Amino acid sequence: MAEAVMHLRDVAREFVSGDETLHVLRGVNFTLNAGETVALVAPSGTGKSTLLHVAGLLDHPDSGTVRIAGRDAAKLPDGERTAIRCSEIGFVYQFHHLLGEFTARENVMLPQMIAGVPKAQARVRADELLGLFGLGHRLNHLPGKLSGGEQQRVAIARALANAPSILLADEPTGNLDVATADVVFDELLRVVRGSGLGALIATHNDDLARRMDRVVALRDGVLVEL
Numbered sequence: 001m002a003e004a005v006m007h008l009r010d011v012a013r014e015f016v017s018g019d020e021t022l023h024v025l026r027g028v029n030f031t032l033n034a035g036e037t038v039a040l041v042a043p044s045g046t047g048k049s050t051l052l053h054v055a056g057l058l059d060h061p062d063s064g065t066v067r068i069a070g071r072d073a074a075k076l077p078d079g080e081r082t083a084i085r086c087s088e089i090g091f092v093y094q095f096h097h098l099l100g101e102f103t104a105r106e107n108v109m110l111p112q113m114i115a116g117v118p119k120a121q122a123r124v125r126a127d128e129l130l131g132l133f134g135l136g137h138r139l140n141h142l143p144g145k146l147s148g149g150e151q152q153r154v155a156i157a158r159a160l161a162n163a164p165s166i167l168l169a170d171e172p173t174g175n176l177d178v179a180t181a182d183v184v185f186d187e188l189l190r191v192v193r194g195s196g197l198g199a200l201i202a203t204h205n206d207d208l209a210r211r212m213d214r215v216v217a218l219r220d221g222v223l224v225e226l
C-alpha cells in the first residue's frame with residue numbers, strides 16, 4: 001500500500017468580514033500518497049488557495065487536523081511548523097516569486113542553505129535540479145533576464161530543492177502562454193514522478209488536470225473525487 005505523505009481530516013477554515021462569515025472549507029478530508037499526482041479543480045474564488053495554504057502550513061485551519069510526517073502540524077508551535085514546512089513541503093505559486101537580485105542557481109540554493117545544507121552541496125543540488133529543467137545554460141542569469149517559462153522552471157526547482165515529500169502548487173503554469181504552460185507542466189510532472197513525492201496541483205485547465213493520477217474538486221467547502 002502507498003505511504004500517505006499528507007492526511008487532512010475535517011479541515012475547516014472561515015473568514016469573518018464585518019458581520020458576514022464566509023465558510024470556505026467546511027470539513028475537507030484528503031489523503032495524498034507518496035508518488036501520486038493529484039489535480040485540484042474548482043471555480044475561481046471557491047477556496048483552492050485557502051486549502052493549499054492550510055495544507056502547506058502557511059495558514060492555520062480553524063478546526064481539523066493536517067497530518068504531515070506523522071504529526072498533526074496544525075497544532076504545533078510556529079517554529080516546529082516552519083521546520084516541517086522547510087523539510088517536507090515545496091510550494092509553487094502562479095507567479096514565480098523569485099528573488100530578483102539573486103541568480104537562478106542562488107535562488108535554488110537559498111532554501112537549502114536556510115535548512116543548513118553546506119554551500120558547496122547546495123550548489124551541486126541546484127545545478128542538478130536546474131539541469132533537469134533544461135536550464136544548465138541559465139545558472140547565472142538573474143530572474144529578470146529569463147523568460148516566463150524559465151522563471152517558472154526555476155521556481156519549481158527551488159520548491160524541490162530540499163527534497164520535500166510533498167509538492168503543493170497553485171496554478172503553477174497559470175501565468176504562461178498555452179504552449180509554454182503545456183511544456184512546463186509536462187516537465188513538472190516528469191520530475192515529480194521521477195522523485196516519488198506526492199503532488200497536489202491546483203489548475204483551472206481540464207487538459208492539464210487529466211494528465212494527473214487523480215482529480216479532486218472543491219465543492220461547497222468539501223473535496224469530492226472526480
Ligand SMILES: Nc1ncnc2c1ncn2[C@@H]1O[C@H](COP(=O)(O)OP(=O)(O)OP(=O)(O)O)[C@@H](O)[C@H]1O
Nearest residue numbers: 015016017022024043044045046047048049050051
Ligand atoms: N484572508 C482572507 N480574509 C477574508 N476572506 C478571504 C481571505 N482569503 C480568502 N478569502 C476569501 O475566501 C474565498 C476563497 O478564496 P481563495 O483565494 O482560496 O479562492 P481560489 O479558489 O483560490 O480562487 P482563485 O482560483 O481565483 O485564485 C474568496 O471568496 C476570498 O475572497
